[in-house]
Amino acid sequence: MSATNGISSGSITVGQGAEAREIAWKRRGAAGKGPALVWLGGYKSDMEGTKALALDAFAAEKGFEAIRFDYSGHGISGGAFSDGTISRWLEESLAVISRFAPEEVILVGSSMGGWIALRAVQEILARGLPVRVKGLVLIAPAPDFTVELIEPALSEAEKHALETLGYFEEPSEYGPEPYIYTRGLIEDGRKNRVLDGLIATGCPVHILQGMRDTSVPYAHALKLMEHLPADDVVLTLIRDGDHRLSRPQDIERLKAALCEIARA
Template sequence: MSDGKPSFIDVGGAAIAYRRRQGAAPGVVWLGGYRSDMLGTKAEALDAWAAETGHAFLRHDYSGHGESGGAFAEGTISRWLAESLAVLRAFSDGPQVLVGSSMGAWIALRMAQELNRSGEGARLAGLLLLAPAPDFTAALVEPKLSEANRRDLETKGYMEEPSDYSDEPYIYTRALFEDGRANLVLDGIIDTHCPVHILQGKADPDVPYTHAMRLTEHLPADDVTLSLIGDGDHRLSRPQDIALILRSLEGLIARGV
């Protein structure tokens, strides 16, 4: 487990916490999920792997998450994307494998688009997407909103939902939904120009495995692998899941070397 204190970088007025392990390229960049932090089981397992193999590893908390500053309710996909790009550009060198979990996979896909758009596509060695939830606001949450949810969003600017992963309810803001529509990736072809490996549990109660299958349809130009885990849940944090994540990561790195 990590016991060192994080370092910080100011991005848009928020102190973004990050941890950096220097090492060989390709490096690995962790992108966590909605309301998660960089000290979770999967991120710690990747850090231990990096320490053992000598690869660089970089992780951070989005604003309003974990050890970072900023208010969670002010977070949007655009803001968390900008923070992730700033951390990548400031603290990594050479090609990187982006490992995105749940919402972090959406951030990773948007990063790939932005890096390719800015002529930095060579920074991408691969994408490893775990229970990916691209476009989750529009594709997964909005269709299930109740009339009370919609009324809260309109009148209060936010809504609350019970969480299976925390005693605190999930908060979704109107700004998050509106900004999410400006960051949709499942509305056309996603050119990542690097290998992509998707790991998805078929027993995931939050992101149906059909969502991962839909994602593959938008990645036709790339080297894409989809691995379905029959009894896998959304966390993918069991020992066997961690072992599969590490094997998949090593496969991506081998292809990029």
């Protein structure tokens, strides 16, 4: 473990035997009272992205603890990306939360991280883990995206590739490397659905969603709200916002949402 500018870093081992993988993490210590902020990134994102760093800077400003990490197959963590599933990345998320988080946390999930945040709070409540989720901030959340967004849009060629190769590729608008979706990811996604019933988080939820999001349509955020009837849910629709929501004005909205949840 090392420490620089108030941030310690290292890795923890998650899983056993052939499933063991090293999960890299970074943790900013608290300088005051308040909940810890836990960053849950998106598909093929890492803990050094614009929003993750903005979260860390916000934590430094407010004296909060901030915890970031890379899922297996992402960033500097071990493991193969092609082995990744929601269950696997959820296991890693819960391991990091259990290892480092204090009694109270705010889970901040971006895109796929929104799905993992919702599953994480479900598991924390179901297992009776000794951590209280004070709130969720979900940025362009993509719960059930494999079931709701990918499977219905599969072409015959993609279905054939999944059956014969075990994966298919799709161009990414965010970089030269294509997105790879595996049969394992899609099949596991069906086991982790949250939009097949009511979602009980027991905490306030703030959703930030761009209306120009071509990856996760804003109708998906509206659908998510329908499945959170018992929670205090705020949805901020950003008319000119895209999927990333990484512009300065988007970061300000993220900070405002964090302040609101922290005060709740």
